[in-house]
Amino acid sequence: MSIMHKEFTSILKKIRMDKPLVHHITNYVTANDCANVVLSLGGAPVMADDPIEVEEMVSIASSLVLNIGTINHNKIEAFIKAGKKANQLGIPVILDPVGVGATSLRSEAIKEILAEVKISVLRGNMSEIKNIYGVKSLTRGVDSSDDTMAGGREIAESLAKTLKCIIAITGKIDIVSDGRKTYYINHGHERLTKITGTGCMTTSLIGLCCGAKESYLYGAILGVVIMAASGEKAYNQLEDIGTYRVKLMDYISRFSIEEIGGGEKIHEAN
Amino acid sequence: MSIMHKEFTSILKKIRMDKPLVHHITNYVTANDCANVVLSLGGAPVMADDPIEVEEMVSIASSLVLNIGTINHNKIEAFIKAGKKANQLGIPVILDPVGVGATSLRSEAIKEILAEVKISVLRGNMSEIKNIYGVKSLTRGVDSSDDTMAGGREIAESLAKTLKCIIAITGKIDIVSDGRKTYYINHGHERLTKITGTGCMTTSLIGLCCGAKESYLYGAILGVVIMAASGEKAYNQLEDIGTYRVKLMDYISRFSIEEIGGGEKIHEAN
Amino acid sequence: MSIMHKEFTSILKKIRMDKPLVHHITNYVTANDCANVVLSLGGAPVMADDPIEVEEMVSIASSLVLNIGTINHNKIEAFIKAGKKANQLGIPVILDPVGVGATSLRSEAIKEILAEVKISVLRGNMSEIKNIYGVKSLTRGVDSSDDTMAGGREIAESLAKTLKCIIAITGKIDIVSDGRKTYYINHGHERLTKITGTGCMTTSLIGLCCGAKESYLYGAILGVVIMAASGEKAYNQLEDIGTYRVKLMDYISRFSIEEIGGGEKIHEAN
Helix, strand or coil: CCHHHHHHHHHHHHHHHHCEEEEEEEECCCCHHHHHHHHCCCEEEEECCCCCCCCHHHHHCCCEECCCCCCHHHHHHHHHHHHHHHHHHCCCCCEEEECECCHHHHHHHHHHHHHHHCCCCEEEEHHHHHHHHHHHHCCCCCCCCCCCCHHHHHHHHHHHHHHHCCCEEEEEEEEECCCCEEEEEEECCHHHHHHHHHHHHHHHHHHHHHHCCCCCHHHHHHHHHHHHHHHHCCCCCCCCCCHHHHHHHHHHCCCCCCHHHHCCCEEEEC | HHHHHHHHHHHHHHHHHHHHCEEEEEECCCCCHHHHHHCCCCEEEEEECCCHHHHHHHHHCCCCEECCCCCCCCHHHHHHHHHHHEEEEEEEEEECEEEEEEEHHHHHHHHHHHHHHHCEEEEEEEEEEHHHHHHHHHCHHHHCCCCHHHHHHHHHHHHHHHHHHHHHHHCCCCCEEEECEEECCCCCCHHHHCCCCCCHHHHHHHHHHCCCCHHHHHHHHHHHHHHHHHHHHHHCCCCCHHHHHHHHHHHHCCCCCHHHHCCECCCCCC | CHHHHHHHHHHHHHHHHHHCHHHHEEECCCCHHHHHHHHHHCCCCEEECCCCHHHHHHHHHCCCEECCHHHHHHHHHHHHHHHHHHHHHHHEEEEEEECCCCCCHHHHHHHHHHCCCCCCEEEECCCCCHHHHHHHCCCCCCCCCCCCCHHHHHHHHHHHHHHHCCCEECCCCCCEEEECCCCEEEECCHHHHCCCHHHHHHHHHHHHCCCCCCCCHHHHHHHHHHHHHHHHCCCCCCCCCCCCHHHHHHHHHCCCHHCCCEEECCEEEE
16 A cells, blocks of 8 residues: 555645645535535635636636536536536546436436536446446446445446546445556445435545546545545444534544555455 | 324334435525434435426435525425425425515415425424414414414414414424324423524424324424424533534434433323 | 723623524525524524515614625625615625635626625625725735735725725734724634634624624624634644534634633734
8 A cells, every 4th residue: 555655645745735726516415514624624615606607716726526416407507617617727527426317307417517528536326326327338237236346346447438537436335446447445434324415525525635636546545535534433332423423524634644554444456 | 102102113113214215495504404314313315406306306205395494486486396296196295484474485485385285294483383374364363472382282273274284383392283183392492592403404304204104293293302302402501502513413313212201291282 | 902892792782682683695605604603692694595585584684794605696686685775774784705806706796796785894804805905996906915914904994995884804813994993803713714614604793793783893893703712712732623613613602701801812903
């Protein structure tokens, strides 16, 4: 893990130095949490979603986070406009397909975004990623009950190649792949599933880490690792959800490379 | 209270087993808190309010929460569409008339919802419920300063009969009635009034409990009891509002039937 | 500081007695935090932004907070309608120009608001206030890197005279001026910059204090002081951001005149 440590350290240093502005077009349920994780680690979050201002806003940003929770028609226009502008300027775009598959509006939105915008990192849970995988590979059915790690690796690698982006699947074990290299992250705790927005926050953390403009692959891994390692450390079986949320934010804000020890819980698939 | 214990236990077990999806069309002020209470107790919250997707979303949900805070015209269309679809599918609809009476837009919205959608549970504070009661029973004036328990029971029972739904009035003493049976809940603490969203969260908890599809009356009572009993336990006179909010979430997330002891603080009106 | 103590005490007493309704037209990122600070100190927050209902809502309010975060076209219409109605009724209007200068939409919105609505208090950080100052005094360039205290005083006083309102510039040292008298507030802690929404919350606190209808100058100072003094007291170097947020809310909710001691950290510029 010595390489990972070097890359992670470099990204974290860059964040503290550059204070990357992370432009979010996101939902109103978890926007506050997303802003707080970005800010607590040294970044600068901004939320702006009127189609009229998103191109200007993303032009001064270091990365763009598109999150389709509480989606509506205005936001879809904003996603496309901001995404295209980010592409022109070489600003990384991180996509969170919240609830894709649940409604046609969300599925169509994702299809439109993927057709119009070059995505740097796509982060979702297994069900969301499988849904998109199914959409992109119509010749092959996707069994939504098949969420084994093995199936995850195959999907992550295949989708990464098709979409030419990093795929991050978060769950019991997180999987991050650029289509050639694939990593498993064994950090985390089940209690993270009892808090709303841990997925959205992870996407924002990836936005922050990619905003450091070092490596999108390592940026995606580090974003996932910060949430998973913090969620693991924050857990105390004597405490309940309210206190756990507070401690999760404590651990995220104090995250440093020391929190992952020798990196034993992060390994490359072979 | 042995009957109540049995009903409550059955609902709580069903929630843990079925993980009811609670579709919210709600305000952006308290959406995060509402999502967190539903999730912490074992349910699955989803917030979706574009009129284009609400019918599809509610179709996969176990219950529908309509909350008119931060209302606008698009949301009214969404309320009606989602509500009608829920009615077709036999999915319970829980209505929170936040601030009804303060503006014509809110009053008209409530009138339209009540005319177009069959509501399962209506939860509000005394002032909101009285406002609706006045609207529905124009022959009788409603004195907004009359918020005695006795007046509350009469209004709850009468409105429950008129609207053919459960009425939950939350306040110092909570009142829940289906028009025939009426219950008083003496749990709670005044400090709950110092936190925003405790009303909205109670409505979401009712949505969760009714999503168990056992009994809407007991579901409404249990939703009210979870908030009131947790707010009571969380209080510590040496602590202030920030800590109280955290502990409130702790107690909600760990709620079990043991928290209400022998049920001494819940009784049927006679 | 004996005068200040008397004024502050009078405002705090009035808040507890009158429970001022603070109507917010604000962003969805920090709305929950803003509602909670107002409520925890004894006020009543309401968020309503549909242009159709804002005039009615502000008519029953004690103050109006206009915050341009997550701005969109509907909100601009709401700002103007609500602001004009507040002016007619003598209700104080507090403006928070979040991110003005970042996009034309925000700059145009502020220009339109300032042209159409009489503002009582304008609160922003140095960069936002300088941007507005530049817009209003085109004959003079504004160096955005010049954020010394001295420059701040000049800008605050000049802008206060031009706009005929109170200017509150928050930062390491806060500056509040009505154009004739200028005050420095040395309370605060750098950690406040690591939490999202401390600016928005300060604006809401000013809204609450001005809603007491005692003095807008002292109301603005007190709003700034409550946040700064609470942020200072909440800091503990052994704790991290999650816990700090909770304690900040604890200190805000328990704020009393005793928290600022003899007022040594608040002084008038001479």
